[in-house]
Amino acid sequence: MESPTSSVLDALNRNPSSLTDLTISAVRQGVANGALQPGELYSVYKLAEDLGISRSPVREALLRLAETGMVKIERNRGFRVVLPSPRDIAEIFSIRLALEVPAARRAANHSEPAPRSKVRQQYKSLELAAESQDIAAFEQHDQQLHALLIAGQGGHRTVRLVNSLRDSTRMLGVSTMGQERTLEEISLEHLPIVEAFEAGDGEAAAASMKEHLTATGRLLIQKALKATGSGDSVDQIWSEFAD
Secondary structure, X not given: OOOOOHHHHHHOOXXXXXXXXXHHHHHHHHHHOOOOOEOOEEOHHHHHHHHOOOHHHHHHHHHXXXXXXXXXXEOOOEEEEOOOOHHHHHHHHHHHHHHHHHHHHHHHHOOOHHHHHHHHHHHHHHHHHHHOOOHHHHHHHHHHHHHHHHHOOOOHHHXXXXXXXXXXXXXXXXXXXXXXXXXXXXXXXXXXXXXHHHHOOHHHHHHHHHHHHHHHHHHHHHXXXXXXXXXXXXXXXHHHHOO
């Protein structure tokens, strides 16, 4: 029987800058495609074997992922993918709001014709993925679009931080796609941000980014509350971190 981690390799793009990055990509892909399930115990040795690399870069990768809260390492046993709690999600989105809203404002205020065309092209790819109901492609273009919208002039550290934060919520079915909102609805939420970026309107870009992230964060908290059976309310949890 094929192991969960070996199936990751079929879809893995083997062009990362190091073996540690290779492992991080494999775990992220495994979470995204469901090969790695929250709560299950996975062997570090088996992951290294499936990837065809030594254990040392695998351990380093897992330590980095543990820092983001995506996995929990159990000494001498292995690792588990961690399902974020409702309050984890609220904290993650409070950080994303603090990072992405001002970044979107700066990027829009300093946008040039070439970056604008890349943003529009990426948005068109997002629309096409929504039309074809390709959730994997949609998530990829969503992440790339956000990266373009917040990178601006030298915002690459912000992009890396945001991508790590996004990883932490992938266990909830990547996002709210196809359940609380359709792909088309999520795509349309990005349009005001894209248009503000193209117009060089930083305030409008920031406001639209805040509205989009708030909607997404609150829906993910609601999803997590259903999964845990908690009696807390979305408003209560959101106000603790994001208001």
